[in-house]
Amino acid sequence: MNISLLTWGPDGWLDQMAMGALMTIAVALAAYALGIVIGSGLAAMKLSRSLILKGIAEVYTTVIRGIPELLVIYLVFFGGGAALRAIASGMFGYEGYIDPPLFVTGMVCIGVSAGAYSAEVIRGAVQAIPKGQIEAAIAVGMSKAQRFWRILVPQVARFALPGLGNVWQFTLKDTSLISVIGLVEIMRQAAIAAGSTREPFTFYLVAAILYLGLTSFSNRGFNWAETWANKGVRRA
Amino acid sequence: MDFTAFARYGPELASGLPLTLLLVGQSLALGFVLAMLIALMRLSTNPLLSSFAYGFVYVFRSTPLLVQIFLIYYGSGQFRPFLQDIGLWVFFRDAWFCAVLALTLNTGAYTSEIIRGGIQSVPFGQLEAGRAVGMAPLQLFYRITFPIAIRQALPAYGNEIILMVKASSLASTITILEITGIAKKIIAATFQPVEIFIIAGAFYLSLNFVITQGIRYAEYRLSPKSPEARARAEERRQRAVLAR
Numbered sequence: 001m002n003i004s005l006l007t008w009g010p011d012g013w014l015d016q017m018a019m020g021a022l023m024t025i026a027v028a029l030a031a032y033a034l035g036i037v038i039g040s041g042l043a044a045m046k047l048s049r050s051l052i053l054k055g056i057a058e059v060y061t062t063v064i065r066g067i068p069e070l071l072v073i074y075l076v077f078f079g080g081g082a083a084l085r086a087i088a089s090g091m092f093g094y095e096g097y098i099d100p101p102l103f104v105t106g107m108v109c110i111g112v113s114a115g116a117y118s119a120e121v122i123r124g125a126v127q128a129i130p131k132g133q134i135e136a137a138i139a140v141g142m143s144k145a146q147r148f149w150r151i152l153v154p155q156v157a158r159f160a161l162p163g164l165g166n167v168w169q170f171t172l173k174d175t176s177l178i179s180v181i182g183l184v185e186i187m188r189q190a191a192i193a194a195g196s197t198r199e200p201f202t203f204y205l206v207a208a209i210l211y212l213g214l215t216s217f218s219n220r221g222f223n224w225a226e227t228w229a230n231k232g233v234r235r236a
Numbered sequence: 237m238d239f240t241a242f243a244r245y246g247p248e249l250a251s252g253l254p255l256t257l258l259l260v261g262q263s264l265a266l267g268f269v270l271a272m273l274i275a276l277m278r279l280s281t282n283p284l285l286s287s288f289a290y291g292f293v294y295v296f297r298s299t300p301l302l303v304q305i306f307l308i309y310y311g312s313g314q315f316r317p318f319l320q321d322i323g324l325w326v327f328f329r330d331a332w333f334c335a336v337l338a339l340t341l342n343t344g345a346y347t348s349e350i351i352r353g354g355i356q357s358v359p360f361g362q363l364e365a366g367r368a369v370g371m372a373p374l375q376l377f378y379r380i381t382f383p384i385a386i387r388q389a390l391p392a393y394g395n396e397i398i399l400m401v402k403a404s405s406l407a408s409t410i411t412i413l414e415i416t417g418i419a420k421k422i423i424a425a426t427f428q429p430v431e432i433f434i435i436a437g438a439f440y441l442s443l444n445f446v447i448t449q450g451i452r453y454a455e456y457r458l459s460p461k462s463p464e465a466r467a468r469a470e471e472r473r474q475r476a477v478l479a480r
Contacts, residue, residue, distance in 0.1 A: 062441075063437070063441065065398075066398065066402075066440055066441045066444040066445075067402070067437045067440050067441065068401075068402040068403075068404075068405035068406075068416055068440060069402070069405075070405045070406065070408065070409075070416050071405060071416050071419060071433060071436055071437060071440070072433075074416075074419065074420050074423055074429065074433070075429050075430070075433040077429075078423050078424070078427065078429035079429040079430055079433070082427060082429065169298075173299070173300040173301075174300070176300035176302040176303060177300075177302060177406075179302070180409060187300075187302060187303065187306070190306075191306075194310060198314075199314055200306070200310035200311050200313055200314055201307065201310075201311035201312070201313075201314040201315065202314070204303055204306045204307040204310065204311050205307065205311070207303050207306075208295075208299045208303045208304075208307060211298065211299045211300055211303060212295065212298045212299055215298040215299075216298060
């Protein structure tokens with residue numbers, strides 16, 4: 001193992017690996033945000049009275065949770081490119097080759113699966129709110145929007161926090177799969193470095209350490225957030 | 237959509253199914269043995285054993301499986317002369333061995349936590365009763381602790397099996413042509429991503445459906461059959477249906 005490869009600057013790879021880590025964080029955050037939006041929508045559908053909406057949400061979560069993320073990535077990467085080309089030639093008469101934007105593809109693929117997992121978490125959190133609170137809110141004359149923002153959202157956020165922490169860990173680790181389509185995040189950067197230095201072990205070890213650091217760090221963040229969110233809660 | 241694609245590529249994709257099954261089966265079997273060991277180490281009173289088990293689980297759960305696979309398959313190349321000297325290179329140059337090793341270590345870490353939870357859920361009174369009738373520690377383990385722990389851990393282990401089926405797709409990144417590997421090959425050659433995705437996805441979904449049903453059956457077989465227990469199980473099932 002050649003330690004001088006792990007320095008900052010033109011001769012070392014540490015600065016490139018750090019950039020990769022930033023890209024990983026960016027994709028993970030974007031996918032996570034998308035996942036929570038999708039998850040909230042799915043949770044609302046699952047809790048609605050419409051059988052059709054319920055059915056759609058159920059099929060979505062079953063399919064996405066049962067199919068490998070890698071397969072979804074290939075679908076969106078190759079299928080997205082074909083769709084973009086069809087739009088470009090149909091609407092703008094452009095016949096050249098278009099690759100789907102890698103960042104967006106990654107965000108969508110990982111976000112779609114994060115959505116399926118967070119849907120269950122959010123649904124459980126909504127159901128954990130005692131019905132009496134909603135009745136009380138109606139009794140004091142709150143509007144629907146007020147009930148949503150003042151009663152539901154703050155408590156759902158608190159109840160869902162541990163589960164959403166797990167989803168974040170999944171999301172962060174799943175971003176490594178985006179490397180197969182070429183987005184330069186930690187894994188891809190490690191592969192590039194491994195290829196040009198012929199030290200694959202060194203760089204995949206660095207990658208592993210980076211992921212370990214990111215998960216440990218964010219774990220702490222979630223623990224802190226849980227303490228913060230629960231500080232006003234009475235406990236026996 | 238091109239419906240002829242289903243007939244044309246279905247058989248080719250189906251040929252990856254045995255490989256997926258073998259990969260998952262081998263890793264689960266080896267991983268379960270490893271998980272038992274790790275769980276017992278984690279629960280032992282020896283601080284060295286218990287902290288080793290904690291570290292193992294922590295590292296494998298905090299890093300992506302893809303890193304673990306690449307570290308073993310590509311990373312071992314960096315130590316090729318050394319591995320050749322000690323005669324281990326024949327294993328590490330083999331993608332199948334590396335894939336099974338990575339999946340085994342990974343599922344071993346996750347499963348050990350599931351087993352640990354199961355073991356810790358065994359009511360103390362049961363062990364006390366076992367001791368009172370004079371069971372030896374080993375007897376106590378395989379007659380009381382193990383059966384109860386497995387029953388408790390079964391639903392969570394069912395999830396782990398499904399996660400492993402999904403995880404086995406990562407073996408395609410190190411040249412193994414299981415379902416996802418074949419799917420990628422066909423998609424890249426034909427540019428029919430939607431059709432191929434539907435076929436390959438259907439294979440995974442049916443596999444997971446069979447596993448879910450199998451786990452449910454095992455749960456039924458392992459659960460107590462007294463009338464009261466059955467009534468309770470029935471009530472639980474009703475509630476689960478309503479909650480859906």
